[in-house]
Amino acid sequence: MEENKAVESVKDAAESAKDAVESAVKNVGDSANKVGESAKKALHNVVGDVIPSQPPLAPQSDAHQLKSRLEWGEPAFTILDVRDRTIYNEGHIMGSMPMPINELVDRATPTLAKSRDIYVYGGNDEETSQAAQALRSAGFHHVSVLQGGLAAWKAVGGPTEGIVES
Structure with a gap:
């Protein structure tokens, strides 16, 4: 019985560790996406200020x-x-x-x-x-x-x- 409790305890700990890793991976991925989007916006603002968009071509x-x-x-x-x-x-x-x-x-x-x-x-x-x-x-x-x-x-x-x- 003690052995079953120990096995259950190890399983619970492993499951908890797995959940923590998955959560960390998700958080890192979300953070990376946010940084990437911020970088795109910053680049667009710089380029947009330096290179204005062309007006439509007249007929x-x-x-x-x-x-x-x-x-x-x-x-x-x-x-x-x-x-x-x-x-x-x-x-x-x-x-x-x-x-x-x-x-x-x-x-x-x-x-x-x-x-x-x-x-x-x-x-x-x-x-x-x-x-x-x-x-x-x-x-x-x-x-x-x-x-x-x-x-x-x-x-x-x-x-x-x-x-x-x-």
Whole structure:
């Protein structure tokens, strides 16, 4: 009987120790989560104060706005030239991607995020507007027509490249 009491006492002590360990593990985990959340909030506050969030992209932009974004090194936008590839090769906005209007949606859909800021320009205002509308219809949320296209870009001193431009 004494032996049974001793065994029961050891079992109770073991169970109590197990409960204490489980409780300690839970408390440490909860504390770690709280510290992690606090760190995330602190980082967000610092980054939020240093790097302001971008205003929504307007349906139309002028060359000054785009040049300003480039000069400030703002991330996460793409410039699409929807003119014919031969014309693109002659001269285009430095860093723009060639996507002829007849291939635009098929090429943009698998390569660009739907939430990415996209500036579009073509050979004329009608072509540019058609390209922007095609992208919007394909589900791209932030598409802006670059008013005046390449000519406006050159007028503000924006960098260009290509066979004729060099």
